[in-house]
Amino acid sequence: MAKIGVAVLGATGIVGQRFISLLSDHPWFEIRAVTASPRSAGKPYSEAAKWYLEEPMPEDVAELEVKETDPKALEDEDVDLVFSALPSDVAKDVEPKFAEAGYAVASNASAHRMEPDVPLVIPEVNPDHLALIDVQRDERGWSGFIVTNPNCSTIQMCLTLKPIADGWGLESVTVATMQAVSGAGYAGVPSMAIIDNVIPYIAGEEEKMETETLKIMGELDGDEVKPADFTVSASCHRVPVLDGHTEAVFVSTEDDADPDDVAEAMKEFKGLPQEKDLPTAPERPLVVMEEEDRPQPRFDRDLENGMAVAVGRLREDPLGGVKYVCVGHNAVRGAAGASVLNAELLKEEGYL
Numbered sequence: 001m002a003k004i005g006v007a008v009l010g011a012t013g014i015v016g017q018r019f020i021s022l023l024s025d026h027p028w029f030e031i032r033a034v035t036a037s038p039r040s041a042g043k044p045y046s047e048a049a050k051w052y053l054e055e056p057m058p059e060d061v062a063e064l065e066v067k068e069t070d071p072k073a074l075e076d077e078d079v080d081l082v083f084s085a086l087p088s089d090v091a092k093d094v095e096p097k098f099a100e101a102g103y104a105v106a107s108n109a110s111a112h113r114m115e116p117d118v119p120l121v122i123p124e125v126n127p128d129h130l131a132l133i134d135v136q137r138d139e140r141g142w143s144g145f146i147v148t149n150p151n152c153s154t155i156q157m158c159l160t161l162k163p164i165a166d167g168w169g170l171e172s173v174t175v176a177t178m179q180a181v182s183g184a185g186y187a188g189v190p191s192m193a194i195i196d197n198v199i200p201y202i203a204g205e206e207e208k209m210e211t212e213t214l215k216i217m218g219e220l221d222g223d224e225v226k227p228a229d230f231t232v233s234a235s236c237h238r239v240p241v242l243d244g245h246t247e248a249v250f251v252s253t254e255d256d257a258d259p260d261d262v263a264e265a266m267k268e269f270k271g272l273p274q275e276k277d278l279p280t281a282p283e284r285p286l287v288v289m290e291e292e293d294r295p296q297p298r299f300d301r302d303l304e305n306g307m308a309v310a311v312g313r314l315r316e317d318p319l320g321g322v323k324y325v326c327v328g329h330n331a332v333r334g335a336a337g338a339s340v341l342n343a344e345l346l347k348e349e350g351y352l
């Protein structure tokens, strides 16, 4: 089977590098182009990217010339699908240009996530929302389209919420995050600000968790998504961890939930990616840990190649419902891996 040609937009950053790593040996996709800012365009990737992953930079990508982030720059590259790891303000104008030019855009950026005709998808949670692609194409007259994945903290929380919502119903969710520095991008948080410290504010993060969750968990009704009918209250904090977000989650359920039954439901939880055996799908989207001091980001962020969310300390909440701690790899399950899984589902469902 011939591989689908792909490009990575914003390929030199934290998420861009994760895309390069996840796509370098992909059975369906082949990296044919990389783009970044005008500062990097024209340079070989090996020179433009400050490589931060432990594994070596793939040789064939190292040699690619970094292109400008513009559909015209990719005209000769035989690319059908672009993965976007662009800053949101750049993605806002650029991603529609790619979709209009006929590319399928799988985006990590927040710019278009909440637009009513843009699918915001976690394949295990709301794969049916991909149907919004048809609405988007009709309304905008595009031959391509934009599909987004949620914010990193929201993805891991929604994966844990899905089996609880299905089994017991959700009334409210309260979450306190402890987020890794890589979540802010390569130049994101100065070392002088974060070492020996906790920063109790991440711009826009709480709003994203509170609104994106309701779109993802909402129901597709005809041409639109009806937001889910529960409340989310988030408090987001940056901590001196390199990779892997930790979240303390407090869930109030409609029906009484026994923690042991919730743990069982999480262990058994699977979705369409597992059913279809998609290449990047983790065998266990949720890994429930019994040890009283787990999960921890240093030890648990790489479970299932960074595509699983580790859940532990699952217990009864005296306020009603259950509470637990979860850890997910923000740049893999929370970003590049999420987009790649979305793209695999797009192919499986005939959108590519």
Ligand SMILES: NC(=O)c1ccc[n+]([C@@H]2O[C@H](COP(=O)([O-])OP(=O)(O)OC[C@H]3O[C@@H](n4cnc5c(N)ncnc54)[C@H](OP(=O)(O)O)[C@@H]3O)[C@@H](O)[C@H]2O)c1
Residues within 6 Å of the ligand: 009, 010, 011, 012, 013, 014, 015, 016, 035, 036, 037, 038, 039, 040, 041, 048, 069, 084, 085, 086, 087, 088, 090, 108, 109, 110, 150, 151, 152, 182, 183, 184, 185, 186, 187, 330, 331, 334, 335
């Ligand atoms: N880091 C995470 O864990 C995470 C998780 C979920 C979602 N996201 C989202 O993913 C996106 C990328 O995040 P990141 O952490 O990878 O950021 P980053 O490390 O700062 O990388 C940004 C990338 O965008 C490129 N870029 C910057 N300005 C540009 C311009 N004007 N035109 C074209 N390209 C430009 C940069 O190229 P140069 O190298 O040339 O500057 C670089 O490749 C953001 O929207 C972010 O919110 C990140």
